[in-house]
Amino acid sequence: MRVPEAARLRTLKDENRRLKKLLAESMLDVSALKDLLGEN
DSSP, X not given: OOHHHHHHHHHHHHHHHHHHHHHHXXXXXXXXXXXXXXXX
């Protein structure tokens, strides 16, 4: 693997990690809202 490919892979992995975190936080928010509304 060449240096540019490795750098791109690292960038993609970092973005993937960030998006997974955002998704998890959003899912927690939805769950909390459902609990508040009694829709569990």
